[in-house]
Amino acid sequence: MFRAGSHCSPKKPPKSAGCAGTMPTLAYLIGGRIITLSQSILKSRCHVCLLDRTHHQCQSSHYCSAWTHRHDCNNCTMEIISYGPLKAFQGSNNLVAQILRESRMLDFNEEALISADILELERRQSFYDTQLQGNQLHQRAVIEALERRRSLYDAQLQDIQSHQCAVMKALDARRSFRAPIRRLPRDLLIEIFHFVRRSWWQDVDDDRHWSPIIPDQSSLRLDGPLWVLGRVCGLWRETLHTSPASWSQNAVLRTPFPKHPREILQAYLERTGDHPITVQVVSDTESYPKVEEDEIMSFFVQESCHRWKDAIIATGMHRMHLLEESISRLPILQTIQIHIANRILEIFRSNICLMAPQLWQATVSSPGLSQMRLPPSITHYSGVSLLRTIYSSLVNYPGSEYGASRRHPHRLCGPRYRWSCRISSTSLLGR
Incomplete structure (x- = not known):
């Protein structure tokens, strides 16, 4: 103590x-x-x-x-x-x-x-x-x-990581030379890209009746096959950018458009070069037409219509007239399908086919009557409104085997009654 x-x-x-x-x-x-x-x-x-x-x-x-x-x-x-x-x-x-x-x-x-x-x-x-x-x-x-x-160690760690990333990037770049796909010929690589593009979008069922149009498919979507494949590596991007045929096959313009549609469309058309285009123009008929969408549609038609080879147009009456006004000439158009979806039954009149001197096949589908002026080169024509008139005549004819279908008119729209007619250009023109 x-x-x-x-x-x-x-x-x-x-x-x-x-x-x-x-x-x-x-x-x-x-x-x-x-x-x-x-x-x-x-x-x-x-x-x-x-x-x-x-x-x-x-x-x-x-x-x-x-x-x-x-x-x-x-x-x-x-x-x-x-x-x-x-x-x-x-x-x-x-x-x-x-x-x-x-x-x-x-x-x-x-x-x-x-x-x-x-x-x-x-x-x-x-x-x-x-x-x-x-x-x-x-x-x-x-x-x-x-x-x-700790700050010193953090700086050293960042420095080491940056050097490690540079080494890994250089190593990957050099290892890529040994990748088997780099040894493929360019033509074979393009064919693989075309196969991927065809299988990218899920197809619809067999009961689509008239159109090969695939839902949700659009060439302006940056998550589409060609845009995604071009972002894989520099070789694939250069291969696609120098292959206008890859971009010209089945170019689809569909509303509604994504952001910056004019810039994307301009880049897409530049990559098609001067190659003939297989085009699909599809617009939403359920919503009211928008001015911005009409401007993009007109821009696309004016810039590319002279290179249309095969065309499918599915739209309403209003936008169809707008597209027809934007078309200046169709010098190489060979086939065309026009599908008008209107709630109001009105006569569809069009002279679009007269601007295609090489047109040989045309298909018109509209809820009402249609008046389509055709060029002398036409050899194949099918019109759903004309077939419905034929069906109606057969049903009303006494003793016809189709008389039973009067009690079941919905059967006339089934796959069994899909008709296609081959008519000479002389008879179509009334000569």
Whole structure:
């Protein structure tokens, strides 16, 4: 137990040879007695920098009020002091508790003991306050040092990763020369692209009746086959951009359009070159026509109609007239299919075929009557409105085998009654 006036302060020890491999000894004056603390050096790991540190262990049997264990790291200068339990005050704690329970006055010895404990505890409180402030300052310094070291490691990590990415990119570029697909002839690679394009869009069922148009297919969609294949590598992109036949086959313009339709359409037409185009123009007949869509349609027709070889047009009456006004000439058009979807039964009149001197096949489908002027070169014509007139005559004819279908008129639209007629151009023109 500490008495009044006891203190713990360092004092220079006498010079001694010491033991080899040990640190110089330290002497502390505690309660009028000189206590020698030998410091043995033990190797361990610093929990801050994870490097070797020096472990100083107090081997004195007397209680040291300053510290019992101190760890000094030679790398990061981290000093860790481990404080032991306050065993010196356990006896006086019991005495203080007993006196408080008895509620009596203190005698002279008890008064001296309590006064000495108060002085010692106040000294220790001041010491711990100083240690706490010092440790907080040291903690901030260590954290700042570690943050600087972490920033350094982060910069090194980013540098390593950037070099690794460059090496991997260079390695992949060189390995690509050994890819089997690079050894394929250009013509065979283009045929593979054409097969992928044909199988990209899911086809509809067999009951589509009249049109080979595939739902959702559009040449302006950047997730379409040709656009996606062109983004795989530079070789594929160059192969597609130098193959106008790949872009000219089955070019589909469908509403509604994606974003930036004019720019995409312009790029698409540039890649078709001067090659004849197989085109499909499909517009939504359920919604009201939009001015922006009409402008894109007119732009496409004006820029490409002179290269149309085969055309399928499925639209309403309003947009069909707009397209016909935009067509200047159809010098190489050979086949055309026109499908008018209108809710109002009105006569469809068109002279579009007269602008195609090489046209030999035409198909017209409309809910009402149609009047189509055809060129002398036409040899094949089919019109759904004409066939419906023939069906109606057969149904109303007495004794006809189709008379039973009067009770089931919906059967006339089935696949069994799909008709196609081959008529000479002379009879079509009324000659």
